[in-house]
Amino acid sequence: MKNETRVAVVGCGPAGLMAATVLSEAGLSVDLFDTKGSAGCKFLVAGRGGLNLTHSEHAESFVARYGNNAEIFKKFLADFSPDDLRAWLRRLGVETFVGTSGRVFPKDATARDILKIWIDALGKHGVVFHYHHRWQGFTKTGTPIFITKTGELLELPAKAVLLALGGASWPQTGSDGSWTSLLVTKGVHLEPFRPANCGLEVAWSEHFRSRFSGKPLKNILLRCDDQQATGDVVVTSHGLEGGPVYALSGVIRDLLKKTKPVPLFLDLKRDLSLERIQEKLEHPRGKESLANFLRKAIHLTGPAYSLLREICSSEELNSPEVLAEHIKNLPIPIINTRPLAEAISSAGGITFPEVDENLMLRKLPGVFVAGEMLDWEAPTGGYLLQGAFTTGYLAAQGLLKWLKLSIHPLPPHPSTQDN
Ligand SMILES: Cc1cc2nc3c(=O)[nH]c(=O)nc-3n(C[C@H](O)[C@H](O)[C@H](O)COP(=O)(O)OP(=O)(O)OC[C@H]3O[C@@H](n4cnc5c(N)ncnc54)[C@H](O)[C@@H]3O)c2cc1C
Numbered sequence: 487m488k489n490e491t492r493v494a495v496v497g498c499g500p501a502g503l504m505a506a507t508v509l510s511e512a513g514l515s516v517d518l519f520d521t522k523g524s525a526g527c528k529f530l531v532a533g534r535g536g537l538n539l540t541h542s543e544h545a546e547s548f549v550a551r552y553g554n555n556a557e558i559f560k561k562f563l564a565d566f567s568p569d570d571l572r573a574w575l576r577r578l579g580v581e582t583f584v585g586t587s588g589r590v591f592p593k594d595a596t597a598r599d600i601l602k603i604w605i606d607a608l609g610k611h612g613v614v615f616h617y618h619h620r621w622q623g624f625t626k627t628g629t630p631i632f633i634t635k636t637g638e639l640l641e642l643p644a645k646a647v648l649l650a651l652g653g654a655s656w657p658q659t660g661s662d663g664s665w666t667s668l669l670v671t672k673g674v675h676l677e678p679f680r681p682a683n684c685g686l687e688v689a690w691s692e693h694f695r696s697r698f699s700g701k702p703l704k705n706i707l708l709r710c711d712d713q714q715a716t717g718d719v720v721v722t723s724h725g726l727e728g729g730p731v732y733a734l735s736g737v738i739r740d741l742l743k744k745t746k747p748v749p750l751f752l753d754l755k756r757d758l759s760l761e762r763i764q765e766k767l768e769h770p771r772g773k774e775s776l777a778n779f780l781r782k783a784i785h786l787t788g789p790a791y792s793l794l795r796e797i798c799s800s801e802e803l804n805s806p807e808v809l810a811e812h813i814k815n816l817p818i819p820i821i822n823t824r825p826l827a828e829a830i831s832s833a834g835g836i837t838f839p840e841v842d843e844n845l846m847l848r849k850l851p852g853v854f855v856a857g858e859m860l861d862w863e864a865p866t867g868g869y870l871l872q873g874a875f876t877t878g879y880l881a882a883q884g885l886l887k888w889l890k891l892s893i894h895p896l897p898p899h900p901s902t903q904d905n
Contacts, residue, residue, distance in 0.1 A: 490515060491889060494630050494644040496621045498525035499661065500871055501857025502650030503604055504878030505885075509648070510611035512886055517642055518613050519632055520660060521620040526601045527659035528652065532871065533597025539575070540568040540868040540875075542584045551869045553736075555862045558838055559873070566879040568872055579603055589868050616640075621651070623668040628852065646852045646885050650878055653832030653858035654679035661858065663832070673849050675837050680739060681829035682863040683732040683870075686750065687822040688725035694796045699723040701789040707753035709815075710734050711741065716756065721789055724824060726750075732830060733865050739823045739833075747819035754790045760814045767806035776803060786813065793818075831870050833863040844884025845877060852888065856881035 491514050495506045498520035510516045532538075541548060548568065552559040572582050572590065580600050581593040592600060605615075618635040625631060630647050632640045652661025663679050670676060690698075703719045708730045715730035734750065741748045755763060766783040780786040786794075794803065797816055802808045826832060836855055840847060845860075847853045856877040864870055 491645050491891070492517065492643065493646050493648065493885065493889075494519065494642050495648045495650065496520075496630070497650035497652060497857065497859075498522070498615070498617075499650060499652050499857060499874060500526070500529055501652075501874040501878035501881075502648070503608070504875050505648045505650060505854075505856055505882040506608055506613050507604075507611075508879055508882035509885065510608060510613045512882075512891060514886075514889075514891075516608075516611075516613045517616060517644065518608070519616045519619040519621060521618070522660040523617050525605055525615070525617075526597070528656055528661055529601060529871075530597050531656060531659055537592055537597045537600075538589045538866070538868040538871070539582060539592065540571050540590045540872040542568065542588045542590055548869070551864045551867070552862055552873070553864070555838065559862070559876075561843075562876050562880055563872075565883070566876040568868075571872060571875050575600075578607060587867075621649070621665065621668070623671075624850075628850075646854065646889060648854040648856065648881055648885055649859065650855070650857045650874075650881075651859045653835060655681065655684075655826055655829040655832045657827055665859070666835075669836065669847075669850075672847075674840050674847060676840075677834040677837055677861045679826055679832045679834040681823045681826045682736055682739075682831045682833045683866050684735045684739075684826075684829035685722065685727040685824035686725045686731055686735060686738060686820045687824060688818055689821055690721075690723075690725070691796060694721075694792060695723050698789045698792055702728075703752070703754070703789055703793065705756055706730065707756050708734055709751040709753070710748065711737050713737050719752075721793075725820070726818070727824075729866065735823055735829075736833065736863060736865075738820055742820070742822065747821045749817035750820050752793075752816045752818060754793070754813050754816060755784055755786060758784060760810055763810040763813055764807060767810050784813070830866060831858060831863060833861070835859045835861040837861045842884075844887055845881040846884055846888060854881040854885045854888075 493509055493514050494517050495502050496519045506516050506518045549556045549560045575582055580595050582590050583593050584590055619632040622631045622633050625641060629641045629643055651665045654663030666676055698721045701721050706719050707716045713734055715733035717730040719726050719728040719731055738748050763784055771779045777791050780791055798812050836859055842848055845854050857874040864873055
């Protein structure tokens with residue numbers, strides 16, 4: 487049964503689409519807006535490198551990934567957990583599987599397939615899509631205003647509004663953070679957007695940059711402050727990229743506010759202890775070049791050897807003891823993070839004290855917020871999409887409560903409801 491209550495959801499990313507799912511399946515008339523010409527542009531980008539939807543790890547470890555907001559996410563995830571997400575996807579017709587790393591991926595579907603099935607399902611529930619509509623703020627009476635590509639203004643008389651406008655990385659996908667001023671003028675406090683899960687900048691010498699950009703450093707351990715990460719790192723013309731770099735980029739970004747450069751310590755030979763390396767390097771080198779000697783003694787080759795040459799002085803290279811220490815703990819001077827526009831996600835946005843437990847803006851009753859526009863961050867590994875899905879789900883439930891409609895539990899998909 488359709489309820490004639492009309493609501494506007496703005497932003498067709500995972501958070502907005504999840505919110506529209508809950509609201510339309512609860513029977514509301516949902517108008518869904520996006521500034522782009524299609525839905526889920528960033529979701530599609532996320533799908534390019536293998537769509538990591540969530541993670542299978544234990545709830546306690548899972549919530550810890552949200553750092554300072556772990557307690558908040560503990561409550562959120564209790565209402566819409568990774569298992570709930572997988573169950574909902576199954577109802578939608580998308581099976582998932584757990585990879586060897588514990589990460590969860592769609593089984594036989596691409597991000598594009600999922601979007602298509604999802605948008606079709608929303609259409610069947612009467613959701614009206616308005617692409618090329620940029621949210622421009624509210625009228626004096628609180629009606630949301632949109633501007634079309636051709637400059638026409640549209641006011642939508644909605645009973646409530648749910649904003650899911652994303653963060654500020656990859657602005658070409660529509661999440662350009664330009665909405666911030668619209669909420670700041672209403673007195674909403676926001677933390678400035680900062681890059682998260684991003685590359686790091688190093689002032690390489692021209693020689694190193696030109697020879698090693700694009701080359702991998704395999705099986706490295708990275709340390710900074712009290713955090714560490716392992717895996718493959720890629721040398722780029724600007725510095726370093728790769729999973730373990732992204733994992734430490736948040737702590738380095740924060741340290742860079744206090745001091746520059748920040749040393750990022752690399753263990754180039756994880757499989758050998760310092761003592762073992764020292765022992766091997768004690769053997770006389772004779773006339774052999776250092777490169778050959780290190781290759782034969784400890785199998786250190788390619789970019790790893792050249793990185794030592796890039797960072798260490800000749801004295802350090804010629805002292806077996808000091809060289810061994812550098813192989814295990816090479817300080818790379820990080821001068822900056824890569825720009826926000828390139829980052830996988832962003833930190834910053836609407837701070838949690840600005841919203842109530844239903845994700846409604848305290849200063850704008852009837853306006854709910856979800857997804858990356860809220861001030862939280864998490865590493866890669868499925869925690870970002872889970873955060874967007876979960877907050878989209880919760881904000882929609884909050885909106886239903888606020889309208890004094892019964893909350894709608896896990897959104898079932900009609901065609902699979904009886905399976
Ligand atoms: C390269 C890359 C790879 C990633 N891989 C993964 C991954 O594997 N796993 C994972 O968990 N996460 C991944 N992410 C992160 C994930 O895609 C985001 O966290 C997620 O898309 C955020 O969802 P959202 O709904 O909050 O915002 P978004 O997906 O950014 O959607 C926001 C929407 O709001 C619209 N919008 C913005 N302003 C306005 C306005 N004023 N008016 C109307 N519409 C507006 C935008 O056009 C956009 O469609 C990746 C991101 C990138 C960039």
